[in-house]
Amino acid sequence: xxxxxxxxxxxxxxxxxxxxxxxxxxxxxxxxxxxxxxxxxxxxxxxxxxxxxxxxxxxxxxxxxxxxxxxxxxxxxxxxxxxxxxxxxxxxxxxxxxxxxxxxxxxxxxxxxxxxxxxxxxxxxxxxxxxxxxxxxxxxxxxxxxxxxxxxxxxxxxxxxxxxxxxxxxxxxxxxxxxxxxxxxxxxxxxxxxxxxxxxxxxxxxxxxxxxxxxxxxxxxxxxxxxxxxxxxxxxxxxxxxxxxxxxxxxxxxxxxxxxxxxxxxxxxxxxxxxxxxxxxxxxxxxxxxxxxxxxxxxxxxxxxxxxxxxxxxxxxxxxxxxxxxxxxxxxxxxxxxxxxxxxxxxxxxxxxxxxxxxxxxxxxxxxxxxxxxxxxxxxxxxxxxx
Numbered sequence: 001x002x003x004x005x006x007x008x009x010x011x012x013x014x015x016x017x018x019x020x021x022x023x024x025x026x027x028x029x030x031x032x033x034x035x036x037x038x039x040x041x042x043x044x045x046x047x048x049x050x051x052x053x054x055x056x057x058x059x060x061x062x063x064x065x066x067x068x069x070x071x072x073x074x075x076x077x078x079x080x081x082x083x084x085x086x087x088x089x090x091x092x093x094x095x096x097x098x099x100x101x102x103x104x105x106x107x108x109x110x111x112x113x114x115x116x117x118x119x120x121x122x123x124x125x126x127x128x129x130x131x132x133x134x135x136x137x138x139x140x141x142x143x144x145x146x147x148x149x150x151x152x153x154x155x156x157x158x159x160x161x162x163x164x165x166x167x168x169x170x171x172x173x174x175x176x177x178x179x180x181x182x183x184x185x186x187x188x189x190x191x192x193x194x195x196x197x198x199x200x201x202x203x204x205x206x207x208x209x210x211x212x213x214x215x216x217x218x219x220x221x222x223x224x225x226x227x228x229x230x231x232x233x234x235x236x237x238x239x240x241x242x243x244x245x246x247x248x249x250x251x252x253x254x255x256x257x258x259x260x261x262x263x264x265x266x267x268x269x270x271x272x273x274x275x276x277x278x279x280x281x282x283x284x285x286x287x288x289x290x291x292x293x294x295x296x297x298x299x300x301x302x303x304x305x306x307x308x309x310x311x312x313x314x315x316x317x318x319x320x321x322x323x324x325x326x327x328x329x330x331x332x333x334x335x336x337x338x339x340x341x342x343x344x345x346x347x348x349x350x351x352x353x354x355x356x357x358x359x360x361x362x363x364x365x366x367x368x369x370x371x372x373x374x375x376x377x378x379x380x381x382x383x384x385x386x387x
Contacts, residue, residue: 018241028222030212031239037209043097044205046090050075050098051199053091054186076116076126077141099124101189101204109146109177111184114139120170128163136160145184149176220302221325225318225375227361230329237328238298240269260338261331270297272335273328281347282327282354288383290316298324314372319362319379326357 026032052062053075069088070078080092103118104111112119115126115133122128126141134140138157139147149155154176159165175181187195191203221235236242245257245267257266261278265271273279274296283294290310295301301324304310305317330353337343345353362376373381 018236018243019239023239026212029214029218031215031218033235036205040205040209042090043094043208044201046094047098047101047204047208048199048201049087050091050094051102051186051188054102055197055199072142074113074116074142076113097208101207103187103189103195105185105187106145106174106177107182107184108179109149109184110144112145112186114143114145114148115141117145119145120167120174122167122170125167128167136164146177152176152178217298217302220298220305220321223318223321225322225361225365226325227322227329227357230322230325230357233329233332234325237269237273237332242269242332244268244272260335267335273331274298274300276331278347278350279327279331282331282351285351286323286382290320290382295324313378314368315375315378319358319375319382322361323354323358323379323382326354330354330357 023031024033025035025037028034052059053065053070056062065088069084075092076095078092080089084092099118106112106119115129116124118124126133129136136157137148148171154168154171156164156168156171159168177184185197187197188199188204189207190196190200191206217238221231221238233242240247245255245259248255249257259265259267259271259276261272262276265276274294280294283291287293290313291304295304301320305320310316310320330350333353334345334350337345358379359376362374362379365375367374
């Protein structure tokens, strides 16, 4: 789909692409197709490996890392090196990102790093004290939190800076590490900003990806009763990314702009799917108590679907959303057949295709409740076709 339709059968260049890859990889609610960018998931899986290392996942791989890579130096103090494997190097390169997600709940203080782990409200202490911190507090870079205690109490030298004084105030509100409290527990930030003792791939991906505002037309394109090929063409039409004649002319192509369906207006997305007299005649078949006049835009269809009369009728909103998708799909197909195959179908023939699509899809959908009519019956209650 990406190469053949959206990206001109080539992935080496984005020139002429109908929709950018960044837009395609947005969630559907944000206007994309919901595909996942591999670069983002590569970061998520690297973060998951770091989480396994700190949480003591119990795997043989974690045990090997602790015995062969992080024996003398902890994860935070070890530097990137070519002697390390690509997997370990990918973990080391994302230290800054790890610091945003990982924190530690102190138990016996023997697993958490005094300088690098997020175990106080001050965050990683190395950020506040800098490289001279070990000399000021007499605690080395490799020491654990338990090194700051003596006989079960906090034991730091007298404060010689504002930062050290703040640290002592913070520690006075914290219980010192004791073996009776069990081992240190590492926590991971979830989607709600709270730290929990488990890793969530979804929440982590949501946190690192670049988000976009939710589009208002999301529910008009993507819903349970949709037909995939129809919803895809509708998605392209909503984004104005179908190669209509006005877009082709804007690219410098010398082509006639006349609409091939009505031979009256200039072909554009709004004209082709809503304002063309050929399409309005198809919509007119369904005009009645629910649709008073043929809609002139997708926003007009959305207004009809969200009206109190439609919302209060079980199954009717989904039927109308499916109807507008089937009409858009069949109109686009008819337009292409007339241009590329020199084959045309009458307005009644296009309506028959729409009707066939609607029946074939709705016959397989059960009613939402025992007391509700089936979606197919709801469709039949729309104004019948005019011969």
